Amino acid sequence: MTIQDAIAYYKNNFEKCWSDEKYKWVAVKYYREHWDIKAKDFAGMLINAFGEAANLLSGAMYYPYRMLCKFAQQNPEKLRSLFQLLYNESLPLIDRLQPFRSGCEELLHGYQELHETDPEKSLSNYQDLRALCVYLSFEYPEKYFLYKYRMYMDFKKLVNYKETSVEKDSEIRKYDNYARMCAEVINAIMADPELIEKQRQQVKSEPECYSDPDFHLLAQTIIYVSQGMNEVGEQPEIKAKGAAVADDDVETTRYWIYAPGDGAAIWDECYKKGIMAIGWDEIGDLRAFDSKNAMKERMKAVIDPNSSYSMAGHATWQFANEMKPGDIVFAKKGVHLVIGRGIVESDYYFDAKRKDYKNVRKVKWTHRGEWQHPGNTILKTLTEITPYTDYVEKLNALFESDTINDGDEKAFEYPSYDAEQFLEEVYMDEASYKTLVELVQNKKNVILQGAPGVGKTFAAKGLAYSMLGVKDPNRVL
Numbered sequence: 001m002t003i004q005d006a007i008a009y010y011k012n013n014f015e016k017c018w019s020d021e022k023y024k025w026v027a028v029k030y031y032r033e034h035w036d037i038k039a040k041d042f043a044g045m046l047i048n049a050f051g052e053a054a055n056l057l058s059g060a061m062y063y064p065y066r067m068l069c070k071f072a073q074q075n076p077e078k079l080r081s082l083f084q085l086l087y088n089e090s091l092p093l094i095d096r097l098q099p100f101r102s103g104c105e106e107l108l109h110g111y112q113e114l115h116e117t118d119p120e121k122s123l124s125n126y127q128d129l130r131a132l133c134v135y136l137s138f139e140y141p142e143k144y145f146l147y148k149y150r151m152y153m154d155f156k157k158l159v160n161y162k163e164t165s166v167e168k169d170s171e172i173r174k175y176d177n178y179a180r181m182c183a184e185v186i187n188a189i190m191a192d193p194e195l196i197e198k199q200r201q202q203v204k205s206e207p208e209c210y211s212d213p214d215f216h217l218l219a220q221t222i223i224y225v226s227q228g229m230n231e232v233g234e235q236p237e238i239k240a241k242g243a244a245v246a247d248d249d250v251e252t253t254r255y256w257i258y259a260p261g262d263g264a265a266i267w268d269e270c271y272k273k274g275i276m277a278i279g280w281d282e283i284g285d286l287r288a289f290d291s292k293n294a295m296k297e298r299m300k301a302v303i304d305p306n307s308s309y310s311m312a313g314h315a316t317w318q319f320a321n322e323m324k325p326g327d328i329v330f331a332k333k334g335v336h337l338v339i340g341r342g343i344v345e346s347d348y349y350f351d352a353k354r355k356d357y358k359n360v361r362k363v364k365w366t367h368r369g370e371w372q373h374p375g376n377t378i379l380k381t382l383t384e385i386t387p388y389t390d391y392v393e394k395l396n397a398l399f400e401s402d403t404i405n406d407g408d409e410k411a412f413e414y415p416s417y418d419a420e421q422f423l424e425e426v427y428m429d430e431a432s433y434k435t436l437v438e439l440v441q442n443k444k445n446v447i448l449q450g451a452p453g454v455g456k457t458f459a460a461k462g463l464a465y466s467m468l469g470v471k472d473p474n475r476v477l
Contacts, residue, residue: 003159003188006226011195013225018202021221024146025209027052028217031138032210037087042080043072056134056146062427062455064131067124071107074114078107086132087139094172101127124427129171141210145182146220149424152178155223185219252473254327254386255395264333266357271340271365276329277357278319278381280312285350286320286359315382319359320348322384329363330395332373341367341399371398415471422466426459436463 010017030052039045047069050057057065071079082103086096104125133147152174155161161181167173189195199218203209212218258276260267270276283289283298296313303309323344331340346362354360374394385391423433439446440463448456464476 001158003185006155006159006185006222007188007192007195010222010225011198014198014202017221017225021225022206022209023052023054024056024217024221025203025206025212027054027056028138028141028212029208029210032141035139037080037084042076043069046072046076046079046083050138053134053138057131062126064126064128064134067104067108067126070111071104071125074111075107078103083135086135089140093175094169097129097132097171100132101125126427128424128427129175133175137216141212141216142214143216145179145216147175147178148224149174149421151224151227152181153421154227156181158226182216182219182223185222186215189215189218189222252386254323254384255330255392256323256327257330257332257383257385257395259333259381260331261357264331264339267331267333267339270331270363271368274345274362274364275360276331276342276344276363277351277354277360278315279357279359280316281356281358283316286316286348287350289317289320292317311380315380316359318384319361319382323348323361331365333370335379336373338371338373338395338398339369340365367399416469417462417465417471418469419466422462426455426462428459433463433466437467440467 031049034045034049036045050065050068053065057068068079082100085091085103086100088096104127108125130148133144136144137146156163161184163177164180165173165176167176196215199212199215203211210217260270260276261279266277280299280303282302283295286295289295289298292313295316296309299309299312300307325344325346327344329342329344330338331342333339342363342365344361345364348359348361351358351360374391385395419430419433422428423430436446446460448460461476465471468475
């Protein structure tokens with residue numbers, strides 16, 4: 001695949017890409033209209049100026065904006081001086097990044113001392129290379145680029161980009177290589193007058209957007225959205241993601257338990273025809289809906305306005321959008337019997353010729369019979385059971401005495417994952433990482449403590465993957 005293929009993908013999906021990524025143009029212009037390093041109320045100014053940055057400065061276990069706000073309120077003059085340093089273009093970049101972070105670390109220590117009893121007090125200042133590139137790109141959008149390590153590595157691999165930087169500092173070398181790659185994307189943009197005209201007209205029509213005259217935001221966006229392409233430059237089919245936040249970029253086998261009609265009424269047909277099918281035919285082709293809520297509202301409109309359809313909407317959405325070829329399905333009858341096992345072979349389709357149960361997928365049923373279910377099964381028509389590993393193991397154990405042709409199941413080549421990638425995604429210093437690895441290797445367990453939603457699962461899974469050297473969700477529970 002080439003950079004030109006990535007540009008073609010952006011052009012072919014222009015409306016969606018622009019809708020999803022426009023916020024960056026808005027954020028840069030908003031910052032430039034509201035940033036004032038000399039502001040009397042520096043804290044209020046900073047909080048407002050970066051207020052449109054959205055997920056550029058926040059995310060799962062990633063809170064640089066939140067910490068900036070706390071530092072600004074606690075010691076605005078100290079933070080002001082740090083930004084003056086960071087934005088001083090007369091100094092080499094290496095002489096600005098680390099001093100800025102060191103200053104933020106001092107601010108963090110001061111914050112922690114003042115909030116010793118706060119159970120949610122931060123243990124990190126979160127001012128990594130990604131965050132600092134946001135600040136620099138907002139202040140000097142004609143010179144710097146929004147940066148994210150994983151985005152860079154994915155695109156580098158996609159277009160087979162060869163690194164050429166000779167910078168000695170590893171962090172500066174990393175960004176320099178990325179900036180050089182962005183420059184190549186800009187060169188390709190400049191050779192595409194159709195794209196230039198289309199992009200400029202779009203930006204011009206929306207006055208809240210930064211003009212981006214040098215196409216730095218556009219280059220970064222093309223690199224970012226190219227993650228939606230496959231190796232031959234095409235948009236892949238919708239794929240379900242891994243079950244945990246740390247592996248949502250890895251395709252995995254998911255497990256489902258399924259009722260083939262009331263009392264397994266259509267089981268014989270499903271087995272003979274190699275399909276699985278569900279009802280709710282009244283709402284039509286499930287691909288027509290863009291959300292679970294839309295499905296539920298349609299069910300209320302055409303079936304029963306007094307029912308919530310929460311479970312039904314969830315089941316139809318998962319059947320059409322989240323289940324995928326290669327997944328394992330266990331068929332059940334009532335609450336006590338498992339009557340089959342199969343492997344999903346197709347995407348969802350709507351078969352209007354069927355009398356009922358028109359929502360269909362093809363399945364290769366590998367087993368048919370009757371097995372006692374371990375305990376009472378779930379009553380719903382379709383339920384994903386992947387997260388319940390003990391339950392999945394018990395169901396798999398029912399078929400261990402029978403021969404299963406594992407060659408029929410989809411094989412996955414999982415991406416490599418090392419300490420460097422972990423440290424890019426989880427804000428942790430190398431010394432702390434090595435300590436954790438040693439604890440796991442020697443003590444066999446580590447307890448991570450923190451409030452809900454701060455990223456404990458993300459960090460734990462990432463740590464495990466970095467020690468394995470590969471992002472294989474099937475080896476990490």
